[in-house]
Amino acid sequence: MMAPPNAFCNELEQWVYNEFIGSVVIIEFNPKNSAALKELWDSIRPIPDEDEEGHRERDKLSKETHSSTGFIVKESGRYISVLTCAHVLGPAFKKEKPITSSKVKEYFVSRILCDHRERRYRNGTETNREYIEANVTEISCENDLMLLTISKTIFANYCNHAHRVIPMAESYPKALQKVVLLSWPGYRHRTAVTGETSHPGRLISTVSIGNPYGFKMRLAEVNITSEDGSSGGPLINGAGEFVAVLHGGYGSGFSFFICLSDVRKTLTTWGVVH
Numbered sequence: 326m327m328a329p330p331n332a333f334c335n336e337l338e339q340w341v342y343n344e345f346i347g348s349v350v351i352i353e354f355n356p357k358n359s360a361a362l363k364e365l366w367d368s369i370r371p372i373p374d375e376d377e378e379g380h381r382e383r384d385k386l387s388k389e390t391h392s393s394t395g396f397i398v399k400e401s402g403r404y405i406s407v408l409t410c411a412h413v414l415g416p417a418f419k420k421e422k423p424i425t426s427s428k429v430k431e432y433f434v435s436r437i438l439c440d441h442r443e444r445r446y447r448n449g450t451e452t453n454r455e456y457i458e459a460n461v462t463e464i465s466c467e468n469d470l471m472l473l474t475i476s477k478t479i480f481a482n483y484c485n486h487a488h489r490v491i492p493m494a495e496s497y498p499k500a501l502q503k504v505v506l507l508s509w510p511g512y513r514h515r516t517a518v519t520g521e522t523s524h525p526g527r528l529i530s531t532v533s534i535g536n537p538y539g540f541k542m543r544l545a546e547v548n549i550t551s552e553d554g555s556s557g558g559p560l561i562n563g564a565g566e567f568v569a570v571l572h573g574g575y576g577s578g579f580s581f582f583i584c585l586s587d588v589r590k591t592l593t594t595w596g597v598v599h
């Protein structure tokens with residue numbers, strides 16, 4: 326009997342997964358003072374007094390941990406930098422009232438869990454999930470991006486496995502090219518999905534009815550589904566480079582990614598790339 330055809334193997338996609346799954350982390354943002362956070366949210370995006378359910382829901386959210394996906398975007402002499410999205414902070418900013426990175430630190434404690442430590446927890450080597458505190462150093466409220474840094478020495482003590490930098494691509498793939506999204510929504514590490522590129526740069530107004538955060542970036546459209554905690558995940562091409570950063574789904578069957586040129590502009594401003 327002939328061996329079955331091998332077309333389901335997705336060798337390139339598996340290579341991308343194996344190369345970079347250790348570069349993807351979950352970032353948790355814990356409110357330092359939920360009453361103060363609710364006050365901030367209320368000042369940025371007020372809820373009418375009579376909307377009791379709205380207030381109850383916001384009250385609940387201001388006490389919860391918020392998480393997003395991040396990935397290693399730079400390693401320099403002393404620091405490791407992790408890129409994620411900004412909207413994980415909830416309605417903490419809008420166009421007229423952007424938030425600064427030092428302000429973010431007043432409201433949230435941010436910490437990172439890496440894939441290797443998660444696996445140690447899952448196989449019973451560790452009884453608790455071990456996180457490492459990270460420092461929010463940059464935020465772009467316009468482009469929904471945020472950068473966190475950790476001292477390399479402290480990170481090496483936390484985990485001695487490799488956390489490779491995912492390099493940024495020179496250009497975005499043409500339409501209908503295969504791409505891979507790696508992400509970590511909630512407690513589901515190693516979430517991996519493949520899709521194909523569609524339109525490279527939609528306007529927010531084309532995909533969303535409102536734009537309460539006042540985002541300005543263009544969105545690359547890809548035919549994959551995603552969920553809240555996947556935001557910030559890298560979209561990776563067949564050369565093993567990231568080509569966009571997950572923004573969200575807007576309830577459609579597609580996902581929308583912060584386009585490469587807006588990511589590049591932001592990272593250049595921050596001195597992460599040149």
Ligand SMILES: [Zn+2]
Nearest residue numbers: 439441484486
């Ligand atoms: Zn690790």
